[in-house]
Structure formats: C-alpha cells, structure tokens
Amino acid sequence: QKEVEQNSGPLSVPEGAIASLNCTYSxxxxxxxxxxxxxxxxxxELIMSIYSNGDKEDGRFTAQLNKASQYVSLLIRDSxxxxxxxxxxAVMGGRRALTFGSGTRxxxxx
Amino acid sequence: KAGVTxxxxxxxxxxxxxxxxxxxxxxxxxxVSWYQQTPGQGLQFLFxxxxxxxxxxxxxxxxxxxxxxxxxxxxxxxxxxELGDSALYLCASRDSGAxxxxxxxxxRLTVL
Numbered sequence: 291q292k293e294v295e296q297n298s299g300p301l302s303v304p305e306g307a308i309a310s311l312n313c314t315y316s317x318x319x320x321x322x323x324x325x326x327x328x329x330x331x332x333x334x335e336l337i338m339s340i341y342s343n344g345d346k347e348d349g350r351f352t353a354q355l356n357k358a359s360q361y362v363s364l365l366i367r368d369s370x371x372x373x374x375x376x377x378x379x380a381v382m383g384g385r386r387a388l389t390f391g392s393g394t395r396x397x398x399x400x
Numbered sequence: 401k402a403g404v405t406x407x408x409x410x411x412x413x414x415x416x417x418x419x420x421x422x423x424x425x426x427x428x429x430x431x432v433s434w435y436q437q438t439p440g441q442g443l444q445f446l447f448x449x450x451x452x453x454x455x456x457x458x459x460x461x462x463x464x465x466x467x468x469x470x471x472x473x474x475x476x477x478x479x480x481x482e483l484g485d486s487a488l489y490l491c492a493s494r495d496s497g498a499x500x501x502x503x504x505x506x507x508r509l510t511v512l
Contacts, residue, residue, distance in 0.1 A: 322499045333490055333503040334443070378443065382499055387456045388433070390443035 296391035309366040311394050313379030322382035325364045329375045369398045404504035412510045418479040421507045425472050425493030432474040437488040486511045
C-alpha cells in the first residue's frame with residue numbers, strides 16, 4: 291500500500307464546475323497536509339495547507355481533512371481552464387519528511 | 401526575497417559519469433530537501449539537510465549523496481549514473497519550525 295494515494299485521472303470537468311480531488315494516507319500519526327499544483331514542465335507550488343479536521347477555505351479552493359478516515363480532499367469552485375494541472379497531495383509524518391501522492395491530473399474544458 | 405535557485409537547469413550525462421546539482425534556498429531558510437521526480441514514480445524524497453546536518457534520508461542507494469554548507473546552500477551528487485537516474489531533481493527549502501516547502505525550478509537530468 292502506498293503511503294499517499296491519489297487517483298491519477300485525468301479528471302475532466304467543464305469550466306465553471308466544481309472539481310473534487312481526493313487523497314488518502316496510511317500514516318495515522320501524520321499531522322500536516324498540503325496540496326500542491328504542478329503545471330507541465332514546472333515545479334510544484336503550494337495551494338493549501340491544512341492541519342486540523344474540517345474545512346479550510348482560500349478563495350476558490352477548499353481543503354477538507356478527516357483524520358479518522360485518513361482522507362484529505364481539495365475542492366476547486368468555478369473551475370477555470372488555467373486550473374488545468376496536476377494536483378499533488380502531500381503528507382508530513384513524524385520525521386517531518388513530506389511524502390507526495392502520484393498526483394491527479396485535472397483538465398478543465400472551456 | 402529571491403526564491404529557491406537551482407543550477408544547472410538542464411544537463412545531459414552518460415552512464416557511469418557523476419553529476420553535482422546545486423541549490424540555494426530562500427534567504428534565511430536553513431532546511432533544504434531534495435526530491436526526484438519521474439513519470440513512473442512521482443515525487444520521491446531523497447534527503448533533507450538542516451544546519452549542515454542530514455536530518456532525514458529517503459530510500460535511495462548510496463550513489464545519491466548530498467551536503468549542505470554553512471550558508472545553507474546545498475549540493476547533491478549522483479555517482480555512477482544509470483539510465484534510470486534520468487529525472488527532474490527538485491530542491492525545496494523551508495523556514496525553521498515551518499512545514500511549508502517552497503520548491504525551486506528543478507534540474508532536469510538526462511542520462512544517455
């Protein structure tokens with residue numbers, strides 16, 4: 291079992307729709323969770339961080355964390371073609387090393 | 401503040417050679433992490449340095465090594481290159497006590 295699992299996609303949504311990206315992790319002791327966005331040929335850039343159960347909103351992005359279910363999600367409202375990228379879920383464990391999922395490729399259709 | 405700077409951006413080597421990649425973190429950041437990214441394996445953690453000491457290490461063979469200097473700049477070295485070492489090598493820095501990593505643009509290594 292991979293430590294951080296994501297559906298590789300592609301996830302295709304129409305412009306203006308809500309994109310829902312999901313991630314599960316295996317280390318129950320993980321305390322910090324991140325979503326990074328990576329455009330093709332570029333390096334990952336941080337979108338959201340979340341540390342406690344519940345929702346955290348930042349503009350069109352909402353991160354959701356459920357530690358009991360070991361589940362993290364990212365919602366993108368009013369999806370735009372510029373949101374088309376690979377979204378990487380990352381989990382920080384006890385040693386403070388960041389473990390990444392393989393990423394979900396999102397395609398927003400104009 | 402300037403971001404994380406990685407050099408060189410692109411390089412081509414042949415099997416058996418060695419390579420050294422350099423990373424300058426954001427000013428004031430003392431932690432530098434290295435990751436390897438390939439299409440098949442995704443982003444994999446290589447190692448992290450803090451104040452010139454290796455703090456964490458991933459599951460890579462001993463051919464992969466690194467070091468950090470007193471000014472927090474870091475280098476990683478790969479010896480006896482193999483075709484499978486072709487990848488994007490990403491460096492990231494973070495502030496002391498912080499969890500958020502900021503990545504550099506990466507060094508793309510091609511091994512022929």
